[in-house]
Amino acid sequence: MLTKNDIKLIKSLKTKKYRFLNKMFIVEGKKSIIDFLNSEHHIVKLFSVNNDFDKYELNSVKLSYLELKKISYLKNPDDHLAIIKISVPKMIDENKLIIGLENISDPGNLGAIIRICDWFGIKDIICSKNSVDCYNSKVVQASMGSLSRVNINYLDFNKYLNSKSFTKAGTFLEGKSIYLNKISFSKGIIVFGNEANGISPEIEKKLDIKYTIPRFNNSKNxxxxxxxxxxxxxLSELLKSY
Amino acid sequence: MLTKNDIKLIKSLKTKKYRFLNKMFIVEGKKSIIDFLNSEHHIVKLFSVNNDFDKYELNSVKLSYLELKKISYLKNPDDHLAIIKISVPKMIDENKLIIGLENISDPGNLGAIIRICDWFGIKDIICSKNSVDCYNSKVVQASMGSLSRVNINYLDFNKYLNSKSFTKAGTFLEGKSIYLNKISFSKGIIVFGNEANGISPEIEKKLDIKYTIPRFNNSKNxxxxxxxxxxxxxLSELLKSY
Structure with missing residues (x-):
């Protein structure tokens, strides 16, 4: 049965503060929930309108679609909603290529980037501390389950980059063409900046390579x-193998 | 002065039906409005909280930020809102590369693709008739002004492809690697399918080349x-020149 406490908890997890306090977040939709089931994440409670998940041993609650609509963050909920435990991020694998995101603010962008990283086999994303929270429901939704496979750490970018000796690259509006200046990037970090302001001057100073994607037309637009x-x-340019 | 009729008209333009009946759509934000000003589009009426646009000869209305909030489609409006005339699409330039979108449904995706096409110098997008409307406010917002420069035609895809003899390619989950099988693509069309279902079997039959972007990891995810x-x-793979 759907209890008042369930409703209260799920609503509270819309905000970062309560996700942090409860160490939980919400995942919706069968495919994404299966991705989390197949990962190391722990499903705290599952709310289902049907028996799709009956074969799994889960702490689950059956409810009507109307009840699901009450707790879902979506306009058109997708039959299942799971409360998932936020686990402690894993150690960063510094023998592989890492993606760094400085002050990324748009949840849709972060979700899309998590999915792209998953596609390209990137295991680690590092976000600067004031980046958008990866457990934000819009991020989770846009990542389409890839959040279950990509390890995300929030940390002090400046300190982190200072302490590492691997190759550090960043992308800018001006720089070396990504098409012409490829280096072997089996390990190191590529940093992408905030949507509006790009990479901060402070972080720019720490980088070894400044890449740009050349514009393909002659205008400034x-x-x-x-x-x-x-x-x-x-990622396509740096990682593809012919 | 902001009139009741203005408010009524602007609200009505949220829906495709009334955009189509009135042949008008809404653009918000200084940068995007300037992009439309610098294009062949006609600005029917401009609503501004300040004098940024006073140097242009526009049919404009000054209003308070509170009034702007009343008519804006955004949570945090950006000082200016313009009603713009929907112009008749230009002829498709079939001597250049065209992007085809079959039943694209997500407005954020279409907006992003318009911006990407603009970056890559693509002048023409063709959408199948039941694709999301390019004057939908979320499309306009995500295209960041690029909608003023990219020509979008909605037409019967099947008929169009049947009538043309240029190279027709499409992207699929299985196909020839885009990294290995590039052809000179100075003219022709590349078709992308619906977000959930890809390209329909009907359109697939009309295509000369089936491309895929190979996955970069060994899993199925x-x-x-x-x-x-x-x-x-x-586009990056096909158009870049070394």
């Missing part, structure tokens, strides 16, 4: 590419 | 890349 598009192109 | 990411990678 558009000013920039969307952040998720930039990440797609940069 | 994620199932797919986001549509806008796919467009970014495909």
């Amino acid at each position: 558009p000013e920039s590419l969307n952040l998720a598009s930039s990440v797609s192109i940069v | 994620p199932e797919s890349l986001n549509l806008a990411s796919s467009v970014s990678i495909v």
